[in-house]
Amino acid sequence: MSLLEIKNLKKSFNDNVVLKDISLSVERGEVLAIIGPSGSGKSTLLRCITGLEQEDSGVIKFDGTFGLVFQNFNLFPHHSVMKNITNAPIRVQKRDKNEVFEHARELLKKMGLEDKEDAYPCELSGGQQQRVSIARALAMNPDILFFDEPTSALDPELTGEILEVIKELAAEKMTMVIVTHEMAFARNVADTIIFMDGGVIVEEGSPDEVFSSDNKRMKEFLGKFYD
C-alpha cells in the first residue's frame, strides 16, 4: 500500500478551478518532484495534502506525520534556533525533553549549524534559516516531508546548500514530495516527476521519461529553462 494516495482531488477558489481531478501516490522512500509553471496549482496541491486548504472533493489517504518546508521558511522569529526545533516535539508530541534536545543537536550537526543553536533566525542567512526549518520539520520524525519551492526565496549562491541537504535526505531514503523550479536538481534527485499545468497532471514518470516527453506543453515549459 502506498504511503500517500490521492484520488480525484479537486479544488477551486470561487470560479477559479485550481486543481482539476488530481490523482497520485507516493511510496515509502520515494522522492517525487513536482514541476510546472507558476499558477499551475502546485502549492495548492501541497496545501490540501497538509491541511492548510480544504479540498472541495476527492480522497487524501495518508496516516502518519508529515513536515512541510515553506518557500520563505516561516521560522518563529522570537524563538531561538533550538526552540524553533524542539518546541513542537516537546509540547505537541509530548516527547522527552532530553531526547528531543539530543535529536535536535544531531539534526543541527547534519545541517552544518551545530554552532547556531542559541542564535535567532534574524541572525542567520537565508540558506541557514531554510536549513533550520528543514531541521524543525525533521525533528517531528515525519513519515513524509513536503517542500514548496525551498530555494525560491534564496539568493542563487545559497540554493546549492539546500539542494545538497535534500539530496542527502534522499540518499537516506526519506520520503519526500518536492515542488521545485530547479530542473537539473529534480532530474537528479527524484524517482518520479510530475509535470503540472493548469491544475492537471500533464506528465508523470521517471525523470528520463518526463524530460524527453513529446508533450507540447512540457516542451514549452522546459524550453524556458534552456534558453
Next chain:
Amino acid sequence: MILSTVIEQLLGGMVTSIEIFLLTLLFSLPLGLLVAGGRMSGFAPIRWIAKVYISIMRGTPLMLQLIVVFFGPYYLFGMSLSSDYRFIAVIIAFTINYAAYFAEIYRGGIESINSGQYEAAQVLGYSKIETFFIIILPQVIKVVLPSITNEVITLVKDTSLSFVIAIPEMFTVAKQIAAADASIAALLVAGIFYYVFNVLVAFVMARIENKLDYYE
C-alpha cells in the same frame, strides 16, 4: 501654607492616582485583548458589537463616560450605590475606555503578523490556543509596545479627570488646596508629580522594549 504641608496633603491624592493607574492597566490590557478578539471574530454579531463599543468609547469624552458610569446606575435604574462605588466607577470607566484603545492597537498588531506563522504552527500540530499564546501573542506584544507606551503615558495624565466625580486623587486634592490657599503652588507640585510619574513610566517601557529587542 508651607510647601511640606502641601506635599503631605497631596500624598494621599498621589496614592489614589497611582491606584487608578495600576488598576486600569491591570484590567484594560487583558480586556482589550478580548475586545480585539471580538472585533476580529468570524461571528458577525460579535464583531459588530465590538465595533460599536470601540467606536463609542473612542468617540465620546472620557470625562462624560466617567459621569455616566458613576451617575448612570442611579439616574437610569434608580439604584442607590454605596460610597465605595465612587472609586469603583472610576476604575470601570477608565478600564472600558482604555480597553477600546488597546483593542485597536492589538488588532493592528495581530493583523501585522504574517499568515505563514499560523501555517507553520498548524503544520507543527499546535492547537489554535497554543498558536496564539506561544507563536502570535509574543510577536504582537513586541509590535504594539510603542503604541501601548503612548496610551500608558496618556493614562497617567487622564487619571486627573477623576476630579469630575470628586475622587480625591492628586489633581482633585491639588485643586482644593489651591482654592483654599489662593495659590497655585499645589497645582505646580501636582504638575511635577505627573511629569515625574511619566518619566518613570517612559523609563520602564523603554526597559521592556529593550528586553524584547533580542530579535529583528
